[in-house]
Amino acid sequence: MTPLIEAAHVSKRFVRDLDYAERIARFLGADLKPQTVHAVDTVDLKVMPGEVVGLVGESGCGKSTLGRMLAGIMPQSEGTILWNGQDRRTLVGRPAREARLAAQMIFQDPMSSLNPRKRVIDIVGEAPVAHGIVPRREKDAYVAGLMERVGLDPSYRERYPHQFSGGQRQRIGIARALAVKPQFIVCDESVAALDVSIQAQIINLFMDLRRELGLTYLFISHDIGVVKHISDRVAIMYLGRIVESAPAEAFFAQPNHPYTVALLNEVPTIANRRRVFSPIKGEIPSPLSPPSGCHFHPRCPHAFERCRREAPKLQEIAPGHISACHLNDTSSTQPRPEAVAAF
Amino acid sequence: MSNPTLVVENLQTHFPTEKGIVKAVDGVSFEVGRGEVLGLVGESGSGKSITGFSILGLVDPPGKVVGGRILFQGRDLVGLPPHEMRKLRGHKIAMIFQDPMMTLNPVLSIGTQMVETVLAHENVSVKEARARARDTLGMVGIPSPEERLSAYPHQFSGGMRQRVAIAIALLHRPDLIIADEPTTALDVTIQSQILAQIQALSRDLGMALVWISHDLGVVAGLAHRIAVMYAGRVVESGPTDHVLDYPVHPYTIGLLQSVAANAPRGAPLRAIPGMAPSPLNRPSGCAFRTRCSFATPICENEPPLDDAGSMAWRCFHPQARRVA
């Protein structure tokens, strides 16, 4: 089966060159180098039609950048993004535009993701009219229909974003994305800014829409509980790389990578009462100067010499379960991380 | 509890605005004892942070504590003259804020910000104050504390800044710490480090801790007792296990059912319908009744405070069901 969308060896680098003053300073002996951030470092990710892939990671791990590249907002520095098996950059004309519209995004901040100077009817209706998806005279009815679908009262369509609550604004953002009839939606921390009770409503909406419209999602979140609830497959990123990916059941039942294990252990859950926190040590390294070899080695309780030298490759450890850890190559002499009870 | 460190009784903090009086806190009661951690839980706008600021007398004008009592070691803090209040703040009662990037003054060194805190309450030499600052920095797990004293906040990561803020709170070994979502802005692994630190410190130093949070998971792991707030009131309180396993108030039940991690994978979540009422225009009686599936006409009246053993709630239709 062809993936709906696939990232093949995709990287994103942000390079900040030295300006003239810094070059003079370096000439005079200052220790300055051009800064390169490997926000996303040679990532492979396939999303099958109808699948929900959860992408988990801490801040600065590159999960949002990867999502933006898949949504087509940001060009990749290297690698290919395949839409239905075809390199998206080779598409021209009508198919290119259709592919662009078919991938949409729902953002994190329900306030800044809506233009404050536009009414709901224009926020939702502008793009479908501009692209000829609906004739201008049907815009009103079309927007009303979308608003109903996402659970908003259509009589509010003349209102401005500031007149809605956070949850309602997120619904407007969803209606805006649905208006161009997408097949694939990137949700970038789309429920992170909402209260728990509102979060539940929006998650339910996502799942309803998936069932009714056959949508495919990339669900980016730092909230493992939400990801576990909604995803068919989970991928976990650390400093620009995917370190583990597996079907959700296997991912939570038998996490393999020490980082995954640490993360799952440390997420506070309601089931874990009065527990003793046993955090992994160290700070999240700056993506400006990631550690050598396996990026996780300075914080890893099982790190050994090879981890410092060599970056582990992703390899399949069970059907559909891939992980990038040198421990998988060694025999049982190395201690295995313990699976967790909470998830 | 025989001699609680802090007793809050029917606290009311109101904000007069052009559009009417915002009753941000409208009848909050709870107590915390020595060495105890109370989790004060609620969604945004429930009044949990304002409660915290009310205890320290730090409510921004035009907000004002208009009713109730705040008994700290038996002494009522409501109506205490400002200079008396100032003597307690940072000395006997300390606070930790939510956003570690914003709580430290960017143009003053860490040392300055710590030393001034020591000198504000104790008549010691600058040298002594600096030594105390250094030791406290070490206590919260900051490496090479002596050098770090001359550093500025921008040279620290978010997690480290929060440790510095905690160290400042601990400088005088306070009897009570109010922590207002201090780990919300942090990543999971860093949050876990801070939680571990706080847990050890509160156990070792025996202070009372009020931990304000929207995250039930964090509170579950840390708190001895939980108080759940909705629309300016504590609607339910009790020991952590009781509140999380056998919640009584329909709001608590709804909140726990909304947490995705609690529900079976892929099943629709049993979300609370609607949204929290505007603080300007809360329903009469029980503020939750417009979203509550158990509501009856009686809920238009003020629900009384009921209790059974260590549990207390404000509801005409208390439920008894296992959620988790």
Add this chain to the structure above:
Amino acid sequence: MTAIALRKPSSDTLVGRALNGLLKSPKATIAAVICLLLLLTALIGPWLAPQDPYDLMQISIMDAKLAPGSESMSGGTYWLGTDGQGRDMLSAMIYGLRTSLAVGLVSGIVALGIGTTLGLMAAYFGGRVDTLIMRLVDLMLGFPTILVALMLLATIGQGVGKVMFALVLVQWALFARAVRSAALIEKSKEYVEAAACLDLSKPRILFGHLLPNCLPPLIVIGTLQVANAISAEATLSFLGIGLPITEPSLGLLIANGYEVLMSGQYWISVYPGLLLVLLVFSINIVGDRLREVLNPRLER
């Protein structure tokens, strides 16, 4: 929801928000009314003024330096006195107001147009274009406006058009900087990314989405700059390098009274000065209130 219902519908649009805010402050309302009255006076000035002060047939040197309230040779009353040539001060002031307002408004609006275009271009294209435009802006703003205008006029000479040119030259950079920084902030917001994701055209994003969100600082700076331009023109004219003597603005009228101020004929300087202050003060009060209401973060 109820909080929402309380809002007046007019506060949704920028103009509605500005008007609502103005009307809430009695001080700003009075100032705005004064501005409108002065504008009206300037518009219908020739019909309002007792005499045409520049028609030599209507003035007489015999009436020179008459105190306020004096009677003219022809029987009328000079309510505000006459100047050294025997012109009715009131009429001269009405004509002066016309010139001052025209210079201020025209130069302000032209500067706004040029500055906005360049600022948006800088923010939108980035890179070299941005660097070039912003270096120019820095250069312009690095020098006090009065000095730049003074030097320019000392080189190219006097005239209404030249003064306007000088004022546009010293003002456009302010607008360019404000628009650019507002546009850069807006550009980083998610709604712009959303518009790009929806494959909307670049001009549509730039003018339909970005520009409307950059308007508040422009309105505020625009208002304050009109006041500034009027003041600057008066200063230049006072120094004798602004407007020619044939088209006197309020500044030139004040200058005419400078020599005789010490000898007691205060009215020739004081009244046009008061009118100038009233005009500039009122515009500034309105501008200040607009800043508070529209709340763009500006210095001063």
Add this chain to the structure above:
Amino acid sequence: MTVFIIRRLSQSLLVLFLTSIIVFAGIYAIGNPIDILIAGDATPAEREQAIRALGLDRSLIEQYGTFVWNALHGDLGRSFVFNQPSIDLIFNRMPATLELAFVALALSLILGIPLGLWAGLKPGTALDETVMTGSILGFSLPNFWQGMMLIMIFSVWLGWLPSTGRGEVGSVLGIHTSLATWSGLTHLILPAVNLALFNISLVIRLTRSGVRETMPLDFVKFARAKGLSERRIVSVHVLKNILIPIVTVVGVEFGSLVAFAIVTETIFAWPGMGKLLIDSIMRLDRPVVVAYLLVVVTLFIVINFVVDLLYSLLDPRIRLGSAS
């Protein structure tokens, strides 16, 4: 920090270079330079000789080179009117202008910062309203008219202070200044106040808006939670933060003061370089105008550079380099 200095230094040099080109273009390229550089009553033979002597028959680039070379050696031409090097004229008049500008700057800081703090700490009160309306009036008053009114009131009507000229100049610590004598002081008051009024208003507004933006920040609340006195919070935490923008703007405004001294000096017949400039423009004494422009531009560049250094010293985020 090094990078910062290099960047500012190179920018300054660029501005100086651009200005020299503009000035050069202004006198050499537009119009006939002979009219500018040679007195009008010269005979044709004298003109020929002067053209060769001045190198006006050579290429523009060569001429620019000569211009810069001479300028660097302090040769900016001779004044037609005074028949002496124009640079000497400027330097003779400069102390009077700088004195005026410095006193005005001091006045605006001494009056502006406290008034701004006062208004900013009590927003919305009658006091705040008065100070703010006053400051709007302050920068609405046209400088020249305001000067005339000061003369009319304090010299003509009340007869308290002299209206024009500079009084006796005394010497303090080797600096010649009007501040050292009574007559000098009385002559200085009106012009200095006139020049300062606009800037007082500016500093008031800057300080007030700084205070208003800083007071609600978390670190101020945290400082209160530490138990610091309000006095220390305002005088250390808030003031040090708003001093950074104030220093920047005030530095730039010093340039403005020097420029606006042109107006004040004209009205009060203050013998500074601004009055010299206006006189020279009126008498078409162009070498003096050119010299004034280059000297003032150099002065501005030096001031801006010093301000940048000061700024970077005040702000640890620049001094130590940003962490993120």
